[in-house]
Amino acid sequence: MPGRFSRRILVVEGDITTQPVDAIVNAANETLLGGGGVDGAIHRAAGPELKEECRMLGGCRAGEVKITRGYHLPAQYVIHTVGPVWRGGQHGEDELLASCYRQALDLARSRGLKTIAFPAISTGAYGFPLARAAVIAVRTVLECLSRSQEITRVVLVCHGDRAFHLFQDAVTELFSEYDGREDRNNAAPGEPASAWQEGGLGEQARAEIQIIEVIHGIRIVNKERLVDEIVRHARTRQHMSRITAALNSWVAIKGIVGETEIPDDELDRIMTGIDK
């Protein structure tokens, strides 16, 4: 069942070859001459002309991208990338995977393309653990979308129920990931927020609210007020991340669009709701 938890980023379960977007991304190998998995499905759906064009590209290195036309696909273009082969996680796999997403989005943007669909690169034949890949994919897409407004929609196409749920969870994971990074740098987890530098807490709240804005393609006009209220209410950094994660869910459930002001009483309800 397709699912939606935001406007600029969609997570769907299904087949990437049927996505009506400007470009789909192919998880290819260095030869770019076709293979199994999603690569095979894309070549079958696009027709033999795709392989003919790929032959002229001279291959592609891991973490990099090349573009072709989409031929018989609904998508006008195919952006071919080569994900890392999983070798235990200590060989630059995370950075290479992030690079696939980043370079594909940069290339799409430079060509004026607005909508783009990705498969879960490297998580099939190349063996990259799915949960870890989902967090890297969502984080990198969010970072890219927050830097520019030109791309209007990124569809993360998951093959199967497990991938679908892991990709949805990855957004919530992002909040706690930020939290964990701060904890390692500053103090033991669970230490009272008030014992820490005030600026750092405000920064965390602001960054997490910005993630919400990017995910949903909205602008929260009373952001600074929310930051103040959340900083005042949060007992620990983990507590703060739970508040912003709950705020994120509230925005999704309400279907907020465009510019919005989060009413004080709603924020109160959200904050007291998670204390129960």
Ligand code: AR6
């Ligand atoms: N739509 C969306 N996702 C799909 C589809 C589809 N039609 N088919 C498979 N997936 P993989 P890799 C998912 O193996 O790990 C090829 O032979 C699949 O469930 O296609 O990057 C290339 O030629 C998995 O989650 O790509 C390379 O040699 C994800 O797509 C090698 O495999 C990626 O699985 C690349 O390996």
